[in-house]
Amino acid sequence: MLSLQNVIxxxxxxxxxxxxxxxxxxxxxxxxxxxxxGKSGSxxxxxxxxxxxxxxxxxxxxxxxxxxxxxxxxxxxxKNKVTVIYQSYNLFPFLTILENVMYPLRLNKxxxxxxxxxxxxxxxxxxxxxxxxxxxPSMLSGGEQQxxxxxxxxxxxxxxxxxxxxxxxxxxxxSKNIIGILKRLAHENNxxxxxxxxxxxxxxxADVIIRMVDGKIQTE
Amino acid sequence: MYIIAYAINRMKRGIKGCIALTILSLSxxxxxxxxxxxxxxxxxxxxxxxxxxxxxxxxxxxxxTQTDNLNIKDYIVSLFLSDESTFLGIKDEIPFSSYIKDxxxxxxxxxxxxxxxxxxxxxxIFSASNLIGQTHLSTDNKVLQESNVVITYFENxxxSLFLSDESxxxxxxxxxxTLPKDNEGYCYLRLAVGDSGYSEDVFAEQRLKVVGTYExxxxxxxxxxxxxxxxxxxxxxMLHADxxxxxxxxxxxLDTFKELxxxxxxxxxxxxxxxxxxxxxxxxxxxxxxxxxxxxxxxxVSRIKDNIDVLEILRPxxxxxxxxxxxxxxxxxxxxxxxxxxxxxxxxTKKGMVFGEAFIEQFFLGIIGTAIGLIAxxxxxxxxxxxxxxxxxxxxxxxxxGSSIFVSLIVNVKVMAILKEKE
Numbered sequence: 001m002l003s004l005q006n007v008i009x010x011x012x013x014x015x016x017x018x019x020x021x022x023x024x025x026x027x028x029x030x031x032x033x034x035x036x037x038g039k040s041g042s043x044x045x046x047x048x049x050x051x052x053x054x055x056x057x058x059x060x061x062x063x064x065x066x067x068x069x070x071x072x073x074x075x076x077x078x079k080n081k082v083t084v085i086y087q088s089y090n091l092f093p094f095l096t097i098l099e100n101v102m103y104p105l106r107l108n109k110x111x112x113x114x115x116x117x118x119x120x121x122x123x124x125x126x127x128x129x130x131x132x133x134x135x136x137p138s139m140l141s142g143g144e145q146q147x148x149x150x151x152x153x154x155x156x157x158x159x160x161x162x163x164x165x166x167x168x169x170x171x172x173x174x175s176k177n178i179i180g181i182l183k184r185l186a187h188e189n190n191x192x193x194x195x196x197x198x199x200x201x202x203x204x205x206a207d208v209i210i211r212m213v214d215g216k217i218q219t220e
Numbered sequence: 221m222y223i224i225a226y227a228i229n230r231m232k233r234g235i236k237g238c239i240a241l242t243i244l245s246l247s248x249x250x251x252x253x254x255x256x257x258x259x260x261x262x263x264x265x266x267x268x269x270x271x272x273x274x275x276x277x278x279x280x281x282x283x284x285t286q287t288d289n290l291n292i293k294d295y296i297v298s299l300f301l302s303d304e305s306t307f308l309g310i311k312d313e314i315p316f317s318s319y320i321k322d323x324x325x326x327x328x329x330x331x332x333x334x335x336x337x338x339x340x341x342x343x344x345i346f347s348a349s350n351l352i353g354q355t356h357l358s359t360d361n362k363v364l365q366e367s368n369v370v371i372t373y374f375e376n377x378x379x380s381l382f383l384s385d386e387s388x389x390x391x392x393x394x395x396x397x398t399l400p401k402d403n404e405g406y407c408y409l410r411l412a413v414g415d416s417g418y419s420e421d422v423f424a425e426q427r428l429k430v431v432g433t434y435e436x437x438x439x440x441x442x443x444x445x446x447x448x449x450x451x452x453x454x455x456x457x458m459l460h461a462d463x464x465x466x467x468x469x470x471x472x473x474l475d476t477f478k479e480l481x482x483x484x485x486x487x488x489x490x491x492x493x494x495x496x497x498x499x500x501x502x503x504x505x506x507x508x509x510x511x512x513x514x515x516x517x518x519x520x521v522s523r524i525k526d527n528i529d530v531l532e533i534l535r536p537x538x539x540x541x542x543x544x545x546x547x548x549x550x551x552x553x554x555x556x557x558x559x560x561x562x563x564x565x566x567x568x569t570k571k572g573m574v575f576g577e578a579f580i581e582q583f584f585l586g587i588i589g590t591a592i593g594l595i596a597x598x599x600x601x602x603x604x605x606x607x608x609x610x611x612x613x614x615x616x617x618x619x620x621x622g623s624s625i626f627v628s629l630i631v632n633v634k635v636m637a638i639l640k641e642k643e
Contacts, residue, residue, distance in 0.1 A: 045636060045640065048636070049634070049635075049636040052566070052636075054565075054566065054634070054635045054636050055634060055636070075565075075568045075569070075570045075571075076568065077568070078566060078567065078568035079567065079568025079569075080568070083567070084566055086639055088639070090559070090562075090563045090566070090639055091563075092560060092563065093560070094229065094230045094233040094234050095226075095229065095230075095233075099229070103567060104567055104568070106222045106225075107222065107567065107568065107569060109222075136233070152567075156567070156568075164640075
């Protein structure tokens with residue numbers, strides 16, 4: 001489904017060329033929860049950016065269904081194929097919860113009414129009922145906001161969910177809930193869920209743990 | 221279409237920020253209008269002063285102590301009366317006379333009153349009384365209205381008769397009593413006119429109708445300048461004048477005209493101090509002096525000019541500051557929304573759409589602020605002076621172009637880097 005083929009990503013600092021991702025080849029499959037772990041600066045987030053089409057590799061290819069991201073319209077790719085969840089939720093502060101989840105649908109030209117119906121379903125699927133719909137993100141707890149972010153991810157047509165430290169700002173109970181949702185999405189809804197994390201609970205729940213060291217991966 | 225709905229939604233929810241931006245642009249637009257209004261009004265006031273404040277110039281003797289009985293010669297009088305003037309054989313582009321208005325001239329000749337059929341007794345003329353021709357009553361102090369001498373005009377005559385070329389005159393009330401009238405009550409004078417300075421056998425006969433009287437028993441007769449001018453030419457073959465004064469037509473031309481005056485006159489300032497102009501090219505020595513009463517004009521004008529000069533220096537600075545504020549405001553607006561734009565991009569929103577959303581919002585707020593500023597200016601000042609459209613458009617462009625540049629910069633940096641900033 002999503003694979004990396006000899007992917008190298010470099011950037012230059014003041015003194016030298018840094019290999020943030022160093023010749024990684026890997027295949028991600030749907031229906032599985034992957035945990036990418038590693039120390040700070042090991043290249044986890046860079047790898048996530050490459051998988052999300054937010055950046056392109058310096059060398060090698062990121063392939064989605066055998067098509068390299070270099071040849072794709074990356075905006076369309078993010079709109080329809082992959083979706084990203086962030087540690088700080090990154091909801092639109094001026095839109096209500098429902099409007100936030102409707103955003104990817106409206107971007108895909110789904111009518112307002114239909115988008116609202118789908119968004120409500122997605123919100124309910126992550127455990128947020130109607131009382132939340134008209135609230136602004138600032139009125140929700142961190143765990144609730146992260147659920148909204150997941151609902152927004154589910155509202156797009158994507159079948160790959162990328163998550164960057166999704167539990168980084170949450171307490172243990174909320175973390176557990178979020179991990180439960182992500183696991184369910186992988187196993188029951190056949191999503192390919194790739195999580196970059198420091199959280200050991202996630203790595204324990206993951207189907208595959210990918211350890212990154214100095215831009216390279218070590219599979220466990 | 222969704223992006224427009226998004227922009228409207230965002231503006232509704234972020235109303236405080238929108239109001240702040242709107243107030244900023246309306247304040248700057250209003251400020252630019254008021255600044256322009258002040259400068260233009262001061263310029264208009266300056267023009268009014270230049271137009272309406274009369275600067276009088278009076279020809280005098282070289283010390284500036286005598287302004288009457290000067291025997292001003294033909295070449296000087298002609299300068300002021302002719303439609304063209306030459307200097308050192310070269311015709312002036314703008315004739316001397318076109319710089320002046322309200323020319324006041326006076327010339328006194330001698331007259332002897334003749335009865336019908338009476339022969340002229342030449343010897344009697346030159347011991348006789350004065351026939352004074354003038355353009356304005358005020359040129360002769362004896363009948364000056366300000367000295368409260370009451371003048372009674374017959375029929376529909378007024379002071380303006382002195383500017384006409386009618387053969388009419390006014391005489392003293394006492395003299396009028398003694399003059400013969402015709403059957404209809406009109407009084408016609410038959411005069412033998414000469415000049416005491418010329419040979420005794422040169423005289424001319426002139427008939428004048430009496431159309432008014434002045435208080436007193438003087439034997440002076442006052443007639444229009446044109447009559448005396450014609451008599452002067454007939455008697456002496458040339459024109460001269462006792463006194464000459466005038467006002468400047470366009471005070472903005474004063475300095476240029478002073479240079480022309482320096483060809484013929486030395487200069488006496490209003491304190492009585494004689495100052496030489498640069499030596500005349502055609503006159504070996506000056507025969508007359510001139511006093512230019514421009515003190516009030518200079519004082520009034522210099523004060524307003526100083527104000528205008530300061531404002532004119534400030535104007536480009538203020539406009540530049542306004543443009544800079546517009547630019548900075550748009551930068552801050554965009555910077556505050558950096559995260560939001562990055563989220564939009566990460567969800568697959570095209571750069572053009574992000575740019576469009578920011579542009580719609582910025583443009584809308586800028587236009588609304590500008591419109592309110594202009595409406596406020598209209599309500600207060602009714603567009604008495606048109607707004608400075610150039611500066612306003614430049615401000616709007618800076619505001620919008622600024623935000624466009626910053627949005628373009630932001631949507632082109634790494635989305636992940638922006639989104640990770642908060643963590």
